[in-house]
Each structure stands twice: as structure tokens, then as C-alpha cells.
Amino acid sequence: MEILRCENLSKIYGSGNTCVKALDSISFSVEGGEFVSIVGPSGSGKSTLLHILGGVDKPTEGKVLIGGTDIHGLSENKLAVFRRRQIGLIYQFYNLLPVLNVDENIVLPHLLDGRELDRQRLNMIVEQMGLADRRNNLPGQLSGGQQQRVSIGRALYNHPAIVLADEPTGNLDRKNGEEIVRLLKKSNRNQKQTLLLITHDESIALQADRMLSIEDGRITRDERIRMTGGEGL
């Protein structure tokens, strides 16, 4: 079942002579539970695409439909509510709130939605992320790998329709990077969680079901690597 569709997405920064076309009429769709890796050189528009898909940035042209909803047609408030319920964002630099501890950072989108805290799920995620002994620490007291795990926990806690990860391993050493990918893949396989992941690392990209290559704001390759949730082709 199609969970994400984008149609003719374009993003232009600046105007006149300084105009830069970051995305140039990109269209593609993603099935529910699919793990898609997005690759491309620096400045090709990967991050811009991911943030437009996540409703954090706005396209100059085109539509993004998640579960049939045109997210950029929503008001600011409705889009914020949509984000916290349907989208999980993971950044390269973690972007945790420095004044919240591990638990609070993980449950933040959930609490923002005004819902009761599901302590069982929180415990499970904290266990899965290997953060049980760090629950009361602030982000500044954690290592990079630990912070990224908190960031993944935050993205997954709410069972979002789609998880968008922007180079989640880019700032980590190999061991921590592998651990992060393992966690994301586990969630994708076990929870049928749709995952779009930007990476420069070919070995990580090849672990996805499908790989999109972007250059100069255009999709140059859309390659299926394996059947969704299955082994390699």
C-alpha cells in the first residue's frame, strides 16, 4: 500500500542570478513498510528532499502526500500535529532538547500530542536502544552514539507512518553507525515501519529495500535492491 507520494517536487533557493534549484521536479512513491535509502553527492538535494517530506521545509512547487494527505496544504498548526503523529525525524546532529533527559526526549512528541504516557512502551524503547542506565541523563552527558539512539527512540515512540533519517550515522564511528542501522532495520522489519534514510555509506544504502540516487536535484536512479522486508534480489 502506498504510504508516501511526491509529485513534481521542486525547491528553489534565492532569486535572479543567485537562484539555486535544489530539487527539480522530483516524483516518486514509497510503499508502507518499505526501507528506502537515498544517496547522492553533497549538495545534491537529499536533505532538502527529506525535510520537505517531513514537513519541516516547504517545496517551491509540487505536492507531498502521506497516507493520502497533502501535507503542505495543511495549516501550520495542523502540519505540526501531523508531524508529531505521523512522522519521525532523525538528524545527523541528533537535535535533542538539552534541557530534557533521555526519557523526556523520547516521549516528547507523544506528550506534545496531549496523550498519556505509555510507560511500558517507553521502557521497551529505552531497553531496545540500550539506554536503560542513562535515562536520567541530559543530552550533554551522553556520547554521540547514545544521543543518536535517543533520537531514534524519539522518532519511533509514536508509531509514526514514516521515519525520515538524515545521515543518522554521519557523525558516528563505524561501530556506533552499524548499531544505529541495526536498530532502524529492526524497527523496519519488526514493526513494518516505513523508513527513508539518507546516507553516504554505500554499505548502509545497500541494506535498504530500494535505493534512490539524486544528483543536481533530480532522481537519477531508482533501484530496487530486495523485496520489501525480504532478502536481497
Place this chain on the structure above:
Amino acid sequence: MKRNKKRTATTFFGIAFMVLLMTCVFVGKDTGLGYLEQVASLKEGKWHVSFYNIDKEKLEEIRRLPYVKETAASENLGNTVFDKSGNAERPYLNVKGYSKSCFDWMNIELVSGRLPERKDEMLISRKALEDGANIAVGDVVNAEFFHRSITGTDQEAIETVFPLAGIILKYGETKKVPEDFPYYGENSSFRENREYTGGKGSYRITGIMETPGYEQSSAAGYTAIALLTDERAETLENFNLSVMLNLEMLPDEYAVSLRELAGSDSIDFNNYLLAFSANSSESTLNAIVRFMTVLFTALIMLCSVLLIYNVFHMSFQERSKYLGMLCSVGATGRQKRSSIYFEAVYLLIFAMPAGILGGMGVIWTAMQLLRPLLDEFMGLEEIAKKCSVSVHISVDNIFITAAVSIVTVLLAAWLPARKIGKIGPIECIRGNTEKRQRKFAMNPAVWKRWGVEGMLAVNTLTRRGKKARAMVTALAVFMVILVVTAFGSSAVHKIMREKINGDDLFSVSEERYDYTFYGNAYTPVYEEVMEEIQKDAGVEKAVLWGDGIFAGTVPREVYGKEFWESLKDVYQLNYRKELSEEEFRDKYPADTENVNILEVDPGMLDQLAEAAGVDAGALTDAGRPSALVMKEGAISTDSHTIWGMEPERYRYYHIENLTDYRQGEKMPVSFYNEGKDEIVDYSVEIAGFIKSEQIKRYISFGKSSNLWLIISREIAEEIRAVADSSEDNSVIHPFLMIKMNGEPTDLIDRLSSLCDNVDNGMMLGKNAYAATIARSLVQIADILLGCFVALSSVICLLNLVNSVKGWIGGRAQELAVLRSAGMTEGQMRKMVLFECMGIFVQALALAGICSGLIIHVIRKGVEIIFGNIIVPLPAAGGGAAALLAAAGLVGIAVYSLKSECGKDMFESIRSENT
């Protein structure tokens, strides 16, 4: 600096504003006082002290004083016939001899011609020419000097009264008349006599002068001034002496010394002039000018240091990575510190001239705006028109302004610079300069009660340490400055009022009556004076009042518990031990206490009765004597001294209820009957009680420990009859209250002259609160404090804007992450409002403690310097400051948040990661 232009601009303006305020304090003080000195010197002249009728021996003594700079003699030559007068009612010239300096010191202003240079030359008043005198520069006046007196010639009349001259003349009696006594010509009531002094000569008119301020239009003579040469001055046995003092060398108690030196001779201080050079003969005024200068400077330094410190601190937080990099490539602590000092000095170099120039502009503008008010307060509108405002720039003042500004900026920069020097590269680069290992457990109770917004706000405030404290400090400073300034203003105001009211037994509102005319005469004479006054075109009305200080006595029990407890405390402080009731009774054995009486006119009685909620009709029934009773009073260790004893410490007691008697009860009052030489019992029914607050629009009473009974004319007459008061010794002394209508008149000058010239115990007082120098200064101080509050609030507001914008703007990425995590703008506003609430509560507590301490110190200082002054706590000012601070905080925070929310979320998230 270039990276955050807005903050650099705010710092620049903050420093410039601080310099501007310093300029206002140091240059403004001199400019303001210089202007007032200029106006004051036009009113009375440039002299500082005048001695009258002194001899050569005293002159030598005066000249020997180290702080006497110059002296100039003058003499009153007397009157001479002025044949060329164009006004039959002014047939004389009143001639004075001035030494050369006196022409300048006495503000003699030439209209034409020149000043006298020889002993046989003189100036003549312009008024003579205006009245049609046939005289011009170059003409000669032959003078033969005399003093005037009058002799009663009417056998029929019992006495001839000159109310405004204070002369009562009987048949055959001869009395000297003052210089400004009018000329009545030939008449049947009295004859005018001339007592020739023996002085004569021919005087050439060398110039026409502006009519001197002291010349009365009703006087018989026009003023003429001749030159008093040094040779002649040497021959004079008695003369007047004007003295210029060296104000830099004045000892504190100079006025007392000069009064002692003058002895029985008259001495006069040019108090307006002295007061505005902070050398008034009243030390309180001098202390107030100094107190205000110190207060202003300290407060400006305090808020400037905090503003600049705050900006540098935020700047440091922002540049921590850059500083870390500097550190990692080998920059020493000193080099890092230098970067902050460089920034401070760089900004100061440009901000200082801007601030000084701006300050001068503000002073000039403020002087133009305040000038009419200042002139009005001093009652010198006409004189002040001749003065121009110029900013008093002196090297000393610019140097002090610059020095204090440099110290302030360096002090503000020193604290963050010191901190930067100590922090290592890793902490800087990581951005966690606040080293913490503390763990924070999730507290479900917070988000359950306040929602996620409350939880975020609480965590932000409790886990962000110094950043939150900087916000709290900025807001607290804002409140402290407002509260302390409000308190300082009220302290200055109170000091002046207490000093004035403390000395005055009571004062009447200027809105009711403009002048009070006192004398020793019995009521019937006053009625004649009153009639004379009422005839004057400039008078709206004149009414008769009366006062009796210690007029009667009441039994000890009339005074209430509060009074006796306070008095006992005063005795205990003097005897330095606890006194039993018996011991106190033994030390203070009096069976009676005094009461004061105030008789008011029917109109005022109605108003006071209405204010007290009493039927005024009941107060005029002589068959049933009743009075309004002033219930409040005060006792202090200053007001009740015991001979030979020094109290342990100063204490002041405000007494709410001087008596425990109730409304409707009869109060036994005894009066001394002169005729019978015995005490006569009387009783007055208490028609009602009044409090200061109820009647402050009409009368305010000084700090008295005695009950005041306010009575009607009818009851006063009955008391006079009971006490058998005579002309010389009245139990209730009459005086006149005069209300002017604004028409031009010389009545007040005539009455003043009467009080000055004749030794009759008469006194004219202006009721206007702004009439005296002290009162003028209070008004001026109020205006200055108001301006100061406004200007220092701008610094504090800049600090607050800077802090709040830094608080919100510094979290741009965090806020963007919150938005990306699904926080709506409404939720974010709610979170910020919670934060504001937390910051406000903490700031309020901090401001409460700090203001409390500062106020306590000021109160103690005031008590040490000024004595019995209890300054009320600035509750209204505090409330207003808190409201203003809360509104400012919320307003700026919500505005800053809105502008943050308007930014590109993606850019904000990326900006601080790159």
C-alpha cells in the same frame, strides 16, 4: 561583534545611554544649578551674605575669615527732595551709596548712561522718568539728606492707624517711618517731619537704571544710587556689608559661625543662590543635593554594569566555539580576556562621545522644557525671562563622566572576561561551559499538572542554570531600579516635607490661601488690616484665623495609651533601662498635658467638617462648645529631650490615636485667666476626629505630640473671653489668610517690607508649598527623579529586551526542533508564558530581597544623615514596577517568539549544526 549586529548595537546604545545618563548627572547638575543660580542672583543679587549696620571692628573680623572672598560696603544716605518729580505722591529721592562691587552684586542694570565713577555722581530709577520726571543724564541734583518721621496732629482721633506700615499713632506722638512709607502730603491727622542727617551735595546723573526690585511703587521716594568711595567708606562708623564667599572653602557650619559673628546685628543669607550652589545656610539642602548625586550615580552604574555584563556574557555564550578554537590553537587566557576588553573599549570609544553629546542635548532640551516649571516653583517667572539656558561644560565634569563611564564598562566586561580566561577549549567547543554531572529524573507530576508546556518551561528554568539566572537578574534589576528610584524620590520628598512640616506647626494649602500674615496685634486691629487688604485690587479675599500653641491644658488621662507608651519608650531610651509605671510617673510627674488650638474661617470650617463627616453647624454653637480633634501625632527622641541626657538611639513614634476619648465625649480643657490670675475650667465636646489624610487638601499639621483642637470663630471668641485675653497676650493669636486673584499689585511687597522694616513681630509667609527654597528643591528633585526613573528605565528596558531576545533567540535551534517534533505555535507560546511566569516569580523574590536591602540601607542612611525621617515603603511603586516588569517580559518574550516562529524551521535547525 559583526556576527550579531543587533546585540552589538544594543550594547553600543546601552553604553552610550549610560554615558548620556552620567553626563546628565554631572553636567546636568551643574547646568541646572547654574541656571538656578543665575535666576537666583537676578532676584537678590550675586552676594552671598549681607551684614547690616556693622562697625569697622566687625568688618575686620569678617575679612579675616578664610572663606570670605570679597566684601563691599554700602550705606543708606537718606531721602532728599526731588524737585523734578513728575508724580506729586513721590516727591523724594531715596539715595543709597554703593561701593563699586555692589553695583554688580546688586544687579544694577543700566538703561542709559554709565555707572557713577565719582562720589558726586548717581544713577536714578527709570520709574522716575516713566512718571514724568523732568530729568536726563547729565542733569544735577542738589541733595540735602534727611530721615522721615510723622507726628499725630488730630486731637479728636484716639489713634491713627497705618495698617500696612504697622504704625499706630496717637495725638502728639512722633514715630519714625520706613523708607517705603508713602507720602500723604498735608493732612489733618498727622504731620511729616524731616530729620536732616547733615549730609548734602550736588550729584550729577550719570545714568538711568532699571527700577530696582526693592523699590515700592507706593513709596514716597524714587531710588537713586551714588558711588560710595573707599575714602568715604573709611570714615563711616556704621554701614552695611555685602560679602562674597569662597564656596570651595566653606565649612559645614559656616552659617552658624556667621550668625554668631553678626551677634545682635542683622544678617541675611542669599539663600536661593547658596542653595543652588549646594551651600545653603541650611545643611539639609546641601545634604540632599549630595545624596541625590550619589544615588543617581550609584543606580546608573548598577544598571549599566548589569546591562553591559549581560550583553558580554551572552556574546561570550554565542562565541564559545570560536573562543574554543582560539584556545585550541594556543590562545592564552589573557588573550581571550583581551578580546572581551577590546570589544568593550572599542564600543566605548564611539559610544562615549555619542553619549556625552547626547547627554548635552538631553540637558539642553530638558532645561528648555523644565525651565517654566523651575521658574514657577521659585516664583521668579518674570526675573527668569532675562536668563538664558546654557549647558555648563567643564573639564572636571567631562573628566568625571568619562572616568565613571570607563570604570563602569571595564567593571562590566571584567566579570565575563575573567570567566572566559578560565574556560578550556573542550568546554568551549562542546558548548557545555556549565559543568554538570547531575542527573534529572522525569517528574510526571509536572506535566500532568501543567502539561508538556509546563514541563518544558520548568526544565528550561531549572536545568539551564546561568542562562535562566541572567534573565531573572535582568528582570529583577529592572524592578529594583524602579522601586529604589521610587523610594529615593519619596525619600527626598519626605526629607524635605518632614523638615518643613516638622518645623512648621501647620501649613495651609496654597490652593485655599496664598499668604499668611502674622502679627502680635489684637483682633480688632487685624480687622482694620483685613479691610485694607481686601480693598486691594490683587486680593480675592482675606479671612481671619487664629492659633494658640499650648493654649490650654487637659488632664493627663485625656491623652491615650499609645501616647503614654511612646513617651515612656522615649524616657526608657534616655534613662537606658526599663522603667516601671511608678518610675516613669516619678520621672514625668505632670498631671496635665497641653493642647493647641486652631481657629479657622467659616468656609474652611465647613470643608474640614465635611472631610471629617461632621455637621459644621454643631461647631459654631457657642452654647455648646465643640471642636474637631486632630487625632494623629508623633513623638521622637529628638522632639522629647531630657536635659543632660543622651538617648541610647534615635526612635520615632507615629501616633495614630493621641487620645482614647470618643466622638461626642466632653474634653475638659483649662485656660489661664490673666485678669483673675487663675486657671479656668472649660470643656469642649469632641464633634469629630480628623486625620492628616482627610484634610491634606486644606491643612497639614507638623509633627506634634499635642492634640490640636480646630474650632470656629464663635468658640474662639468664647475662649478668649473665658481666658480674659488682652491685646498683648491673647490665648488664641489672630492672623490673616490672604487669597490673591492674580491681578498685578504691590501689596505683597508692601506687606513684606512692613515685616522687614518695622520691629513689630509681624511676619508674612507664602503658603504655596513651592514658595521656599527647600520646597522649590523638592519639586525640582521630583522632576529630576522622574526624568531619572524614565531614563534609567530605558537602560533597564534595553537590558530586558536584550536578555529576553537572547533567551528566546539563543534557543532558535531548540525551538525549531520543538516545532519539527510537532509543537504548535500556541503550545510554544504557552511554554514561553510558563517560563515568563517562573522567571517573574524568581525575579520578584530576588528584587524583593535586593530592594529590601537597598531600601534598608538608604533608610538607615537617611536616619543617620537627616534624623527623624521615616520614609514609607514604596508599595505603589513596587506594585507598578512589578506590573511593568511582567508586562514588559511577556510582551518582549511573545514578540521574540513570534519572530522566531516566522523563521525558516529547516534553516534554524541546520544553522547551529554547521
